[in-house]
Every structure is written in C-alpha cells, then in structure tokens.
Amino acid sequence: MPLFSFNRNSDGDLIVLLVLDLWGVIDYLPDEVGDLVQLTYLGLRRTNIEASAYYRVPRGIGTLVNLHTCAGVHVDAGFASELSTLTHLRKLDVRNACEDHASELFAAIFKLENLVLLLLSSENQYLGTPLPELESFSPPPHLQELSLCGRLFEIPNWLASTENLTSLRLLYSNLLENPSSILQFLPKLKRLF
Secondary structure, three states: OOOOOOOEOOOOOEOOOOEEEEEOOOOOOOHHHHHOOOOOEEEEEEOOHHHOOOOOOOOOHHHOOOOOEEEEEEOOHHHHHHHOOOOOOOEEEEEEEOHHHHHHHHHHHHOOOOOOEEEEEEOOHHHOOEOOOOOOOOOOOOOOEEEEEOEOOOOOHHHHHOOOOOEEEEEOOOOOOOHHHHHHHOOOOOEEO
C-alpha cells in the first residue's frame, strides 16, 4: 500500500492541493509532491522526515512556485539549491542547519525577497549544538520575525541592520553577552525572547 495517494483529473494532472501539513510516522515524501504546483503550505514538523535516511524533501520542490510557507524542513544540498526558486515564500522553518550546506542555504534565503518569518535551528539545538557560522548570512530585506535556535558564540553583526524586525527569538543560544545591547538598532522590535 503506498504511503500517499494523489488523485488525478482526466488529463492526468494532480488535483489542486493548497495545504499539505503532515503528521506521524512518515519517513520520506514521494516525488509527486513536487507536482503540486498550487501548494501554498508544506508542513513537515511533526514527521520523521528530518531524521530519516531517505531524501528529506521531494526532488523538484523548486517547482512549487506558489509556496508561501515551508515548515520543518531538513536542509540538504538538494533543498538548498532549489530554495531560491521559491520566490513567493513568506515563512520558512529550517531544521538541522549545519556547516555542510550553510553557505548555499544562506545565499538562497537572501534571494527570498518576500520572506517575513525565518526560523533557523541547528542540529540538536537542545544539546547546545551551535548554529552554522552566521557572519556570512545576510537577511532578506523585509524580514520581520527571526528565530535562531541553537548555540551562538556572539550576536551576529548584521542583526543590527534588520530594520523591519518586530520579533527576535534566541533559543538555546547560551550567549555570554546581553542580547538587549542590540535593541537600540532595532526600532520596530516588539518582542525579544
């Protein structure tokens, strides 16, 4: 029995699906998910996909040009290279970010001009695993909400230039410096966690 079954119309096209929020013991996504070009929300947070030995996201995810939210995705070379084509993306939740793909991931995120919410988590953030080196990262211009989950050695210098930021979360950061020192550079900031 297949893990997923997608209905097709008489032309063989997949039926329009706007939201796909998965739960449970799911280890991989079939390639057919890449054919859901009208998809606006892809949620993978409550699955085993991030810990699976299979590929984490479907090949061809870059064809989901109408995607507005992508939640709980594990970064691998395939995802990082296709991410920059998702130009309508407004919310991105990236899990298990590591140095292996950091430069590709950061370059792709910078191209997402419509991105307003970014959650970036390190591998095993609960155990104090550091986030990838963030000094080479440049945030998209309209970013309003930023969550960094994982150990930070210092507050990134570019954070002071995110003038549209209204919410900042620094979870499991173990910072030695007080993050409130950046408040003077963030005039729109309403929430600091």
